[in-house]
Amino acid sequence: xxxxxxxxxxxxxxxxxxxxxxLIENFWSATFDGLTFxxxxxxxxxxxxxxxxxxxxxxxxxxxxxxxxxxxVWFTLSALNFGPSAPHLGFWAIVGNLILALVVGMIVSALTxxxxxxxxxxxxxxxxxxxxxxxxxxxxxSFSIQYLLYLWRGPSPERALTMFHPTPIFDVFxxxxxxxxxxxxxxxxIMMIVIDLFISxxxxxxxxxxxxQDPDTATLMGVNKERIIMTTxxxxxxxxxxxxxxxxxxxxxxxxxxxGFILGIKAFAAAVLGGIGNxxxxxxxxxxxxxxxxxxxILLGNSQWxxxxxxxxxxxxxxxxxxxVLGSSLGRSKA
Amino acid sequence: xSTTEGPPLIPGAEAKKISLDRESAxxxxxxxxxxxxGQRWNALPRQKQWFYLIIIVVxxxxxxxxxxxxISTEPGNNWPLACAQxxxxxxxxxxxxxxxxxxxxxxxxxxxxFAVGSYTAAMLTSPDSPYVHIPxxxxxxxAMGVAMFFGVMLGIPTLRLRGDYLAIVTLGFGEIVRIMATxxxxxxxxxxxxxxxxPPGTDAAGNAIFLNSNGTPWYWLTLSVIIVVLLxxxxxxxxxxxxxxxxxREDEDAxxxxxxxxxxxxxxxxxxxxxxxxxxxxxxxxxVGFVNNQKFDVVTSVLFLCAVVxxxxxxxxxxxxxxxxxAYIPLRFTAIAEYKFLIFGVALVLIMIxxxxxxxxxxxxxxxxxxxxxxxxTGRKGVGDAGGSRAMSTRVxxxxxxxxx
Numbered sequence: 001x002x003x004x005x006x007x008x009x010x011x012x013x014x015x016x017x018x019x020x021x022x023l024i025e026n027f028w029s030a031t032f033d034g035l036t037f038x039x040x041x042x043x044x045x046x047x048x049x050x051x052x053x054x055x056x057x058x059x060x061x062x063x064x065x066x067x068x069x070x071x072x073v074w075f076t077l078s079a080l081n082f083g084p085s086a087p088h089l090g091f092w093a094i095v096g097n098l099i100l101a102l103v104v105g106m107i108v109s110a111l112t113x114x115x116x117x118x119x120x121x122x123x124x125x126x127x128x129x130x131x132x133x134x135x136x137x138x139x140x141x142s143f144s145i146q147y148l149l150y151l152w153r154g155p156s157p158e159r160a161l162t163m164f165h166p167t168p169i170f171d172v173f174x175x176x177x178x179x180x181x182x183x184x185x186x187x188x189x190i191m192m193i194v195i196d197l198f199i200s201x202x203x204x205x206x207x208x209x210x211x212x213q214d215p216d217t218a219t220l221m222g223v224n225k226e227r228i229i230m231t232t233x234x235x236x237x238x239x240x241x242x243x244x245x246x247x248x249x250x251x252x253x254x255x256x257x258x259x260g261f262i263l264g265i266k267a268f269a270a271a272v273l274g275g276i277g278n279x280x281x282x283x284x285x286x287x288x289x290x291x292x293x294x295x296x297x298i299l300l301g302n303s304q305w306x307x308x309x310x311x312x313x314x315x316x317x318x319x320x321x322x323x324x325v326l327g328s329s330l331g332r333s334k335a
Numbered sequence: 336x337s338t339t340e341g342p343p344l345i346p347g348a349e350a351k352k353i354s355l356d357r358e359s360a361x362x363x364x365x366x367x368x369x370x371x372x373g374q375r376w377n378a379l380p381r382q383k384q385w386f387y388l389i390i391i392v393v394x395x396x397x398x399x400x401x402x403x404x405x406i407s408t409e410p411g412n413n414w415p416l417a418c419a420q421x422x423x424x425x426x427x428x429x430x431x432x433x434x435x436x437x438x439x440x441x442x443x444x445x446x447x448x449f450a451v452g453s454y455t456a457a458m459l460t461s462p463d464s465p466y467v468h469i470p471x472x473x474x475x476x477x478a479m480g481v482a483m484f485f486g487v488m489l490g491i492p493t494l495r496l497r498g499d500y501l502a503i504v505t506l507g508f509g510e511i512v513r514i515m516a517t518x519x520x521x522x523x524x525x526x527x528x529x530x531x532x533x534p535p536g537t538d539a540a541g542n543a544i545f546l547n548s549n550g551t552p553w554y555w556l557t558l559s560v561i562i563v564v565l566l567x568x569x570x571x572x573x574x575x576x577x578x579x580x581x582x583x584r585e586d587e588d589a590x591x592x593x594x595x596x597x598x599x600x601x602x603x604x605x606x607x608x609x610x611x612x613x614x615x616x617x618x619x620x621x622x623v624g625f626v627n628n629q630k631f632d633v634v635t636s637v638l639f640l641c642a643v644v645x646x647x648x649x650x651x652x653x654x655x656x657x658x659x660x661x662a663y664i665p666l667r668f669t670a671i672a673e674y675k676f677l678i679f680g681v682a683l684v685l686i687m688i689x690x691x692x693x694x695x696x697x698x699x700x701x702x703x704x705x706x707x708x709x710x711x712x713t714g715r716k717g718v719g720d721a722g723g724s725r726a727m728s729t730r731v732x733x734x735x736x737x738x739x740x
Contacts, residue, residue, distance in 0.1 A: 058499045060506075123688045132584075133687045135441045135502050136644055140683025143637050147677040261633070265507045272500075304514050311507040318500055319492040 023299045028175035030294045036181045036250060038290020039188030043243035044267035045274070045282040046195065047113075047236030053212040053277035054232045057131070060138035061116045063264025064145040065109050065237050067257070069244030071149065072108030074158050074255045076101040077248075082161045084252075094164050098245065106241030113237030116141050117230060149257035157259070160252035184246045191242055192283045195235065199279055204231055212277070262307055266293070269314035275324025284325055289313060372695075395558060399551045412666045415550035420666070421659040422557035423619050428642040428658030429564055429651055430611025435640065436649035436697065437577060438604035439584030440494070441502040444509030445639050448609040450631035451485050451512065452478035452616025454522060457626035460532030463523065471532035475617050482613025486606040494601040501605075509633045516628035527627025531620045547624035557618050561655065564611060568651055571607070580604055584649075634676055641679040644686055647693030656695060 023030070044066050051059040059065075080097050081087065087094070120137040166178035199205035210218035211228045219225050247263070248255055266289060274285025289310055296309030317324065376384070399415040407414050427449060434442045455478040458464040460471050469477070493504045516522045533545035534556065545552050571577050579600040582590035591597045620626045638661055646657025661679065665672040686693060 058503055060502075120684055129687070129691065130439075131499075132435070132439055132441055132648075133691055135499065136640065137684045137687045139443060139502075139637060139640065140680050140687065143634070143680030144677055144684065147674075147680055151674065151677060262510065265503065265510070268503050269507075302518055304518050307514055308511055311511050314507060315489075315492050315504060318496060318504065322496055322500075 019299060019301050022301070023295060026298055028173045030298050031291060032172075032175065032177050032181055034291035034294035035287055036184050036290070037294065038270075038287035039185050040243050040246050040250065040286075041263070041267045041270040041289055042192060042283045042286025043188055043239045043246070044263060045271040045286050046192070046239045046279065048268050048271045049274075049276055049278060049282045050208070050232045050236050052271070054208060054229060055121070057121070057134050058138070058268065059116070059233075059236070060135065060264075061120065061142040061145065062113075062236065062240065062267075063260035064142045065113045065116065065260075066240040066244055066247075066263065066267075067149070067255075067260030068112040068145065069105040069109035069237075069241035070248055070255045070259065071153075071158075072241065073101045073105040073245050073248050074161065076104040077161050077163070078159075082163060084160050085162060087162075087164075098163060102242060102245045105244045106238045109241035109244060110234045110237030112145070113233040113240070114230065117233045122226075146258055146261070153257055155257065157253045157256040161248065162252060163249050180249060184250065187242070188246065189283070191239065192279075195239065196279050198235075204228070208232055265314075266307070266310045269310050269317075271324075272314060272322075273317050273324055275326040278324065278326050281324050281326035288325070392562070396555060399554050406667075409667065409669045412669065413548075413550065415554060416548075417550070417663065417666045419550035419553040419557065419622050421662040422554050422561065423615050423622065424639075424642060424662035425655040425658035426557055426561050426564065426615040426618070427612060427639050428646060428654040428661075429561060429568060430608050430615065431639050432643050432646075432649065432651055432654035433568060433571075433611065434604050434608035435643050436647075436651075436654065437572060437580040437584065438601055439580075440601060440605060441499075441640075442505045442605070442608060443502050443636050443640065444505035444507070444512075444633070445608070445612055446631050446633065446636040447505070447509040447512040448482045448485065448612030449616040449619065449635075449639075450516070451482045452613030453620035453626045453631070454516070454528075454616075455481045455613065456617035456620040457528035457531045458522075460621075461528035461530055461626075463528045463530070468532075470535070471621055472534050474532070474621075475614055478613040478617035479610040480613075482609045482616070483606050486609030487602065490602045490605040490609075494605060495598055506633065506636075509631075509636050513628055513631050513633075516631070523627070525627050525629060527625060527629075529625055531624050531626060533621050533624070545621070547622065550622070553618070553622040557615075557622075560614065560618065564614075565651055565655075572651070576600060576603060637683070638676075638679055641683050644683055645693055647695040647697055648691075649697030650693070650695045653693055653695035653697070657693070 044062065047062045047065065048059060051057060051062070077097070080100070082097070089097070116138075120141040121134060124133050124137060164179070166180035168176040169179050169182055170177040199208060207218070207223045207228045208231065210221065210223050211225055215225055218228075267286070270285040270289040271282050272285070273289055274281030274283065292313055293306040293309050297303055297306045300309075379387070399418040402414045427445070431442060431445050434440050434445075456471070456474040458466055459469050459474045459477065489504065489508055490501075493501045517524045533543065533547075534552075536544040538544055545556075572580075579590070579595045579597075582593070582595050583597050583600060587597055623630075639658075642657040642661040643654050644657070645660060646655065647653030664678075665675040671678065
């Protein structure tokens with residue numbers, strides 16, 4: 001039966017083809033775009049990494065924390081009269097509006113993260129529930145938030161908003177880097193550095209690392225574990241809110257009830273790639289995944305391949321180097 | 336007491352056991368009606384259990400024909416078709432229960448195996464596909480095999496690691512299968528495959544028995560498959576494999592230290608679950624008669640998970656109940672059908688917080704087996720302790736001795 005089955009297979013392999021010339025031609029634009037997406041992944045990945053570092057738990061609801069931030073940003077900008085075409089405002093007026101949207105996105109995301117922690121994780125932690133229970137409530141909360149948004153806003157994406165027209169700034173290797181890419185990458189990298197400093201220098205950061213290393217001993221040493229866990233969720237939420245602004249900037253029509261799902265998986269892949277539980281790993285993993293995804297998409301010639309490539313990266317990393325590129329965990333990072 | 340149960344043998348021990356069960360039922364009032372039911376069932380002698388089981392099975396077969404009032408679905412939802420759908424969901428839940436319930440592995444992309452099975456059946460029987468065509472019933476084992484292959488491919492890289500990775504990898508895989516169905520031309524994306532095959536057979540008038548519009552024969556076919564799968568799953572559960580799964584679920588590190596090859600058994604659980612998923616997918620494809628990329632989104636995976644958790648993680652009867660309920664509720668109460676995903680999402684959280692064992696909690700047989708094994712090794716024989724799973728009677732007799740002295 002098998003030979004006849006094989007014989008009847010169509011021999012053309014046109015579903016997958018490698019378009020190398022187009023990759024070489026577009027290499028630099030793919031690189032810069034990949035870095036832009038990568039910074040967004042990195043910001044979301046930090047949320048996964050921090051919670052994983054502290055609780056040893058994948059926060060499946062983090063994709064919904066992110067998408068709630070997107071809705072927060074969208075509503076703020078809509079209220080500020082942003083529309084499909086870029087607004088005629090001065091430079092500082094746009095900056096002010098974007099910062100306002102950023103703050104609202106951060107607040108909405110952080111609030112969502114806190115609610116998720118309170119509703120889904122804390123009761124189970126009190127009861128010392130098995131790991132499976134945490135994962136199941138996480139997916140349940142994620143699902144509930146997604147369908148609340150669905151019932152509220154419907155299945156179609158929200159109206160696209162343009163925040164500003166990307167203007168060319170640099171010309172590198174014949175490829176233009178525009179202002180939007182610069183804003184996203186620079187802002188994301190600054191935030192990551194601030195968070196890294198916060199974790200490694202501040203008193204709260206030391207508490208986070210202590211709880212990540214050994215929750216019981218940390219409690220004995222006077223660290224308020226519950227408060228540290230809450231802080232971790234809030235930091236993750238704040239970063240997800242920032243990612244939400246940049247995501248809405250980069251993909252204006254991406255604000256949709258299930259828009260967080262694929263991005264969440266990619267961000268998690270980024271966190272694993274960089275080394276889950278590692279703050280710098282999230283940045284490295286995010287940027288790498290952004291690049292790999294974009295190259296793969298151009299090489300294979302269909303934007304849907306980005307998701308497949310990200311997934312393959314995740315599986316390959318798990319096979320070859322499950323501890324990720326940078327490896328070490330939150331608890332063991334330098335004091 | 337309720338944690339150590341097996342079929343009792345001697346009458347005195349049995350009576351003692353029932354009274355102990357009553358006590359424990361009283362002690363766990365929160366367990367409520369369903370717990371009491373399970374305990375009363377276990378207290379019945381074997382013959383009575385078989386007798387009631389046969390009645391239940393006959394009633395289950397009669398379900399689509401009788402169309403009981405009040406239970407029946409609301410107008411607009413054909414009752415036999417609803418039965419067929421319930422049975423397919425129940426089969427899915429039984430398969431997923433092997434992965435989630437027995438081995439404690441969270442599989443969030445179960446719909447992918449369901450999709451693999453559906454596509455296998457469709458591509459091997461539909462006139463729309465250019466491949467070789469085989470009779471429909473042969474696609475059922477082929478679909479199982481293909482799904483098992485994907486299970487191995489996915490399980491081997493991820494199962495060496497902690498359980499969380501499996502959850503997110505399967506979640507991604509569920510989405511990837513859908514995307515692949517969209518972008519690979521041979522899988523025809525949204526156009527899909529029409530006229531998927533069905534089992535042979537015609538009635539007296541010469542019409543085919545298995546029609547897409549008639550759910551009853553499909554329901555009977557799926558129900559028969561469920562019974563076979565239940566018998567096999569039940570045997571596995573009581574075998575060395577099943578004990579290994581439970582050990583892994585309870586504490587993977589401890590199991591590994593005790594010499595259980597955890598990786599091997601985790602892959603087995605995952606692959607067996609995948610094969611049942613593929614089988615139910617093939618049945619689904621045949622019943623609906625049309626397969627395209629719109630039917631296998633990840634939300635369906637979460638519905639499947641909800642079916643297992645609702646019924647009682649690790650309890651195969653509970654899984655059937657949960658699967659049937661998840662399919663039934665939106666069809667019975669069309670007013671809330673629109674909110675079903677929200678309701679089941681909230682239900683997942685509430686069940687895990689307030690009643691983690693589900694409607695029908697799984698009985699923990701592990702201790703019983705452990706005691707039997709201990710007695711065997713030490714050569715100690717309790718009253719009526721003739722074989723493997725009779726640990727209960729020894730335990731009770733021990734306690735009787737304790738009471739006498």
